[in-house]
Structures are given as structure tokens and as C-alpha cells.
Amino acid sequence: DIQLTQSPSYLSASVGDRVIITCRASQGLSSSLAWYQQKPGKAPKLLIYGASTLQTGVPSRFSGSGSGTEFTLTISSLQPEDFATYWCQHHNGYPLTFGPGTKVDIK
Amino acid sequence: QVQLVESGGGVVQPGRSLRLSCAASGFTFTRYGMHWVRQVPGRGLEWVGVISYDGKVTHYGGALKGRFTISRDNSKNTLYLQMGSLRVEDTAVYYCAKEVREVAGPNVFDGWGQGTLVAVSS
Numbered sequence: 001d002i003q004l005t006q007s008p009s010y011l012s013a014s015v016g017d018r019v020i021i022t023c024r025a026s027q028g029l030s031s032s033l034a035w036y037q038q039k040p041g042k043a044p045k046l047l048i049y050g051a052s053t054l055q056t057g058v059p060s061r062f063s064g065s066g067s068g069t070e071f072t073l074t075i076s077s078l079q080p081e082d083f084a085t086y087w088c089q090h091h092n093g094y095p096l097t098f099g100p101g102t103k104v105d106i107k
Numbered sequence: 108q109v110q111l112v113e114s115g116g117g118v119v120q121p122g123r124s125l126r127l128s129c130a131a132s133g134f135t136f137t138r139y140g141m142h143w144v145r146q147v148p149g150r151g152l153e154w155v156g157v158i159s160y161d162g163k164v165t166h167y168g169g170a171l172k173g174r175f176t177i178s179r180d181n182s183k184n185t186l187y188l189q190m191g192s193l194r195v196e197d198t199a200v201y202y203c204a205k206e207v208r209e210v211a212g213p214n215v216f217d218g219w220g221q222g223t224l225v226a227v228s229s
Binding site for chain 1: 142151152153154157166167168169202204207213214215216217219220221222
């Protein structure tokens with residue numbers, strides 16, 4: 001199975017900050033990586049897939065990049081509604097796996 | 108808009124079985140692969156498995172070891188998860204999720220239910 005790691009596991013940031021979250025895979029994924037945002041008590045929300053394709057309706061301050069084994073999610077200017085947990089997920093064959101998550105908290 | 112409503116969760120004893128349902132509306136259910144994903148409260152996400160749009164193909168997460176079965180009834184726009192030989196470690200919120208594109212899209216999920224809690228306890 002493909003293992004995903006995320007860093008950092010937790011970050012504290014202020015509104016307006018640029019935030020970068022990294023996801024690393026145990027084997028090459030080409031561009032088959034997605035990012036989700038989850039708020040407490042809610043289901044995850046798809047942000048990006050195919051490493052860099054922004055899901056319809058997601059604000060343009062979110063962007064994704066990378067290929068192979070290293071990927072990043074960037075939030076260009078953190079907004080109050082962006083405080084949440086972020087998960088990466090590979091979609092490069094079965095079984096699908098998720099990363100361990102990154103919690104973004106208010107500084 | 109896409110609506111997915113899970114039901115069937117609850118408290119169940121170890122070793123027993125339980126069937127979850129997911130009623131879909133707001134999209135052409137028969138055209139989309141559907142998945143189950145679970146999450147221990149306060150913990151990470153674990154993919155359970157997938158069924159193809161036509162119900163002919165299924166895949167499962169390795170940790171389930173044949174105890175879970177996914178099926179669908181396209182005439183009722185409903186997805187199912189049959190869980191057997193339940194263990195305490197199966198305790199989680201179970202979500203059904205819809206793939207982002209029809210038929211053979213990438214295995215990512217643009218629609219999720221609200222989740223149903225399964226608690227396995229004696």
C-alpha cells in the first residue's frame with residue numbers, strides 16, 4: 001500500500017499568512033494526489049485533485065503543486081474560514097490511502 | 108444538488124453484523140462510482156472500499172480482510188455496506204462518497220454524506 005506523510009502535523013498561523021502543507025508518498029504517484037479540507041463535525045470537502053486541478057467553487061487562494069512523491073498545498077492568504085484540518089489522498093490505484101492530516105489553527 | 112444520506116449506524120456487539128445504507132439524490136447515481144470512507148472520531152480518514160457505477164467491480168481496503176461487502180441498487184439510488192464479524196476497532200463514523208466524474212473518473216470525492224456512527228462495544 002502507498003503510505004502518505006504530511007508535514008507539519010500542526011501549524012499555527014494568522015489571517016493573511018501564506019501557508020504551505022507538504023504531502024510525501026512512499027512511491028511515485030505521477031499527479032494523482034488530492035487535497036481535502038475538514039472542519040469539526042463535518043465531512044471532508046474536496047479542494048484539489050490531480051495535484052493541481054482546483055475543484056469547482058474552491059477559492060483561488062488554494063493551489064496545489066508537485067508530482068511523483070512530493071506535493072504541496074498552498075493557501076496564499078489565510079482566511080478565517082480556512083482554519084481546519086487538511087488531508088491529502090492519493091488516487092493512483094487501489095487501495096486508496098489518506099495522509100495523517102495537518103491541523104491549521106489560529107495563532 | 109448532490110445529497111447523500113447514510114443510515115443504519117448504532118451500537119453493536121463484537122462479532123455481530125450491521126448493514127449501512129446511503130440514499131443518493133441530486134445526481135445520476137447510475138453513472139458514478141461510489142465509495143465508503145470511515146473515520147474514528149478525532150482521528151484520520153480510512154478508505155473502506157469502492158463499487159463501480161454498474162455494480163460489477165468492487166475493491167476494498169486491505170485491513171478489512173473480507174469482512175465488509177459493498178453493493179448498490181441502482182433502481183433505488185442506494186449504496187450499501189454490509190459489515191460482518193465486527194470488531195471494537197471498526198468503531199468509526201462511516202461516510203459514503205461520490206466520485207468527482209462519471210463512470211471512470213479519478214477516485215476522488217466531491218460529495219459526501221453526513222456520516223453515520225458505528226460503535227462496536229460489548
